[in-house]
Amino acid sequence: MKPKAKSFLIVTASVGSGHEKAAAAVAEGIKKQHPDAVINIIDFMSVKTSWVNAFMKSCYLNMLYFVPNLYEFMYQFTAGKKKGGFVKWAMSSVIVYSMKTLIKKYRPDTIICTHPFPADAVSHLLEHKRADFDSCAIITDYSVHQMWVCPKLNHYFVAIDSMREQLVEFGISKDIIHVSGIPVSEPFCHSYDKVLCRQELGLDTDMPVVLMMGGGLGLGGMDAAMDQLEKIKMKLQLLVIAGRNEDLKKKVDVFAAKSHHNIITWGYTDRVPVMMAASDILITKPGALTLTEAMSLGLPMVLHEPIPGPETDNARFMSEGGMAVWLHSGDSLSKIIGDLLAHPEKLEQMSQNSLKYRRTDAAKEIAQRMG
Template identity: 30%
Template sequence: MKKVLFLPLFQMESGHHQTAHALMEAYSEQHPEVICEKIDFLNYMNPALEKKVSKFYLKWIKKKPGFYSSFYKKFFKGKSGFLQSFYGALFLEKMEQLLGQKQPDLIICTHSFSSFLVSKLKEYGVCKAPVINIYTDFFINSLWGKSGIDWHFVPSRHIREQLIRTGIPEDRIVISGIISDDRIVTQKKRKKITGKLNILAAGGSHGLGKNLDTLSRIEENYPIEYRILCGSNEQLYKSYAAMGSSSVKPLSYISCRNTMNQLYDWADAIITKPGGVTIGEALKKRVPIFIHSALPGQEEINLSYLKEKGLVYQLNENLPFEDQIISVLNNQPLLFKMHKSVNEYAGELELSSCKEAVNFINRQIVHKPAVVQQDYIDGLFSRLYSNGNY
């Protein structure tokens, strides 16, 4: 019986966990004989450490966003030998211990931290199982493992081209988009807007988005109805509930993907942050995307790509959101251009669902003859030594 080990990071809900959950669900439906297990490495090391690090991370990006942004761009957008050496010295042995205990037949990394450590163990010959990187942002930071990774499931063609330039074989890269739950059903055509405008607004699972309070500027001449995704932010939920407005309905954290699919179907537009999985789902649903803010680091870089490709519209935080959204939705040339960009992006994808992804993984990777896998590993070592990377 085969075992697949998923390695996201942190216990708190995030895109890394959502993608892992989606693939595990697809495995249970398509290949129930496969055992799937998801482990947060930091929690495995020390639950108290994981809580402290995650709490520090959330506080850092809220209190010192500029400093975090500078730190991220210095140490994660560019290659940092110091940071990688530090992580290796501190965590590599513990990752080896985890893999020794679990003995997985396949490892799927949905976060760069785990990918870096597992890749090193592959390079050193300690880990023999095939490893897949599944990226949940629209860029690849420098910590992601590469030399020791067997397959890369990337969000777009530009990431494939980027990996090819680093020496990754093209036939080991699959354009999967941002993998999300199959219960978020792909729409082939954009929804026609009729009558009252339905807007879905999201502040992130922890309510870290700013400026959503401007949505309270409801005016009688705007026939708009809002559904506000408040995540685990109870204060945000209570503030909207206290308004007592029939046009603004706050919603607490939603784990059911069928419910989320219904909300996407209801929405004529979505206001959100540029988190990878949320944006990926909105692109699947062909819902016009408006960005109200971006967290420092990953989301800033996501936003830069999404704007460049014309996939989203960034709202001006100093102007009423309603004015801007209605202006865009009434601008048919601009709206047509946005939908054309979404269709072009969708046309790049080689996999369109989790079902297709797990079937591909089982066919091409899990049940691939061991001798072929060993040949690939030998090829990796050959390239490493020929480049002097030892």
Template identity: 30%
Template sequence: MQKILLLSVSAGAGHVRAAEAIRAYANIGDAHLEVLHLDVMQYVTAGFRKIYTDFYIKLVNKAPALWGYLYNSSNDAQADSSIEKLRQKLERMNARALLKEITAFKPDAIICTHFLPAEILSRQLKKEVLNCPVWVQVTDFDLHRMWVHEGMAGYFAANDEVAFRMQAQGIAAEKISVTGIPIMPSFTAVASREQCAAEFGLDGKRTTILLMGGGAGLGSLDAIAARLLAMEGDFQLIAMAGKNEAALAALQALSLRYPGRVLPQGFTDKVERLMACVDLVVTKPGGLTTSECLAMGLPMIVNAPIPGQEERNADFLLEQGVALKAFDAVTLEYRIRYLLDNPSKLAEMSIKARALGRPAAGQQVLDTVLSQHP
């Protein structure tokens, strides 16, 4: 029985979702493979967890410009600076419980979908306390310096540019695989639009827009939906509130005012089936969500990206011609009007998106690791 350990960090959902996608591929594959997924934040002190998760989420929501400054300054920071040494010391102090868990599981290989475990394990490899190969999956269309560490068995890049940046950081070309960002296996074979639309009570022949989050100048999700529903045009909306119960309740109230035009959705594991009904997605440009959209061939309007990794993701999508950008509610309405009035542009963006999509990235990651450590 081969053992693969997946390590993520619950600072934002993307790192966890990437690890879960790899595990899902393992579960439908080799029966002689045992895969364990651990959230590193479950093995650190409460204070450290608060800094890494709660503080991060508050910062990107309340002070995105400050987060952007920290993202860029930490990318340029010297490894031997006093701040870096302090950060590394805190990480070492919080690594003991995790290392104990790794020792107990005895993995044949480890895949990190966040830079924190990669950095912790890099030091263990250097001290020869750990002799298990460690791989790193980057989960954005950008490469921050903190992803790059000595002793890694290999790296998985979202695209050729990220791979190029890896080589510029000193990673050997033979250690880099361009796989894309892992998303769930369900995105590789989705039912037809007609079948999925019927499942959700939608009109499969009607233009459909998917809203995935508001804020940062656009307003709340129900406010955005109300603004769009007031526009001229025969289209329907799917509005995803996730685990935000207040937002879901507001959307449900809105749906009573616009019967048959808006479908409110809470947390769901059927995102790919909802996306199969859609012509256009309005979303934050996270690495995982945008990878799902690309796999489905969906044009995007990216809204208010967080300075740093999301801004770089947005730049990539705009350069590739698969997305437009909205920085406020007025711009969002204009962009949607423009695309609805220019279906050929929407179709062109869809073709480009599907060409960039890598729905089987998780399988490729797993195959690469297993081929190196049979």
């Protein structure tokens, strides 16, 4: 008799694209190693999962857009064990019911979480012995926040060594913490020829290419950045990915008609690996998945307008590692981009620093340990 296929439940959250990208990369890795596996990827913050969770997502996004300083306050307020622990307990009491419903529906052998909310719900169920399955959290940033501390999980996968130390300080056993890197999909895990990628995109192979991204939600002050880039006299090819932000895409299209640069605009696209490989510099907000994808391809980065909290930590890690220039208040984007393009040796050093840190086997390692 053929053995029963193993069932995986990967629980993510549609707040930006990073958590979902990590979930998809892990599913890809599991499928390669276990072709018969049953894999379900669920958006924990979708109204289909729970209207309460969806309401929490709406509050989060509105806070980021309208009062980012309040978000920063909440992030710092919940960073400590006592305050953060209380908030986690209060949230667990609400969201644990939607996790119980998912478990009853899918009957998973293994649950993999790429967002702290479902990870905490899983930990809560395991603590009260209401479930029996293997479990893990994949932390999709370059630092650890208290909200990620879920003591009853079986495994943690983190990006860098310092995060293991942070988790140990929070009381997590070192034995269950694996420094795997952040998982990215297979197209970001191999090398490309820059000239061929430019030809594929219909670009001039000799003119500098600057890629601009704001994450899956199209955040990050991209329209203001374009005003700055207009000050650069050298003609550039600007590839602008607006994500799901239709208003931003329309603004960029209007701007492109009067710019002296060659501007090409995309909404949500699956051609990001080719665009990154074709580019000389990436300008982006420091979402961890975008940074990890760029790092995997050795693409130098200029980072601006981080979401207060985790993205600030991401920007710090990338800039201290020599992979990115972090644009602070008062810095001139046009001068920084102009200087980098005028000194290709700086770009080459940033690229080499990225290739030194990259971990393109993260999805494979997670699949092996959880399979």
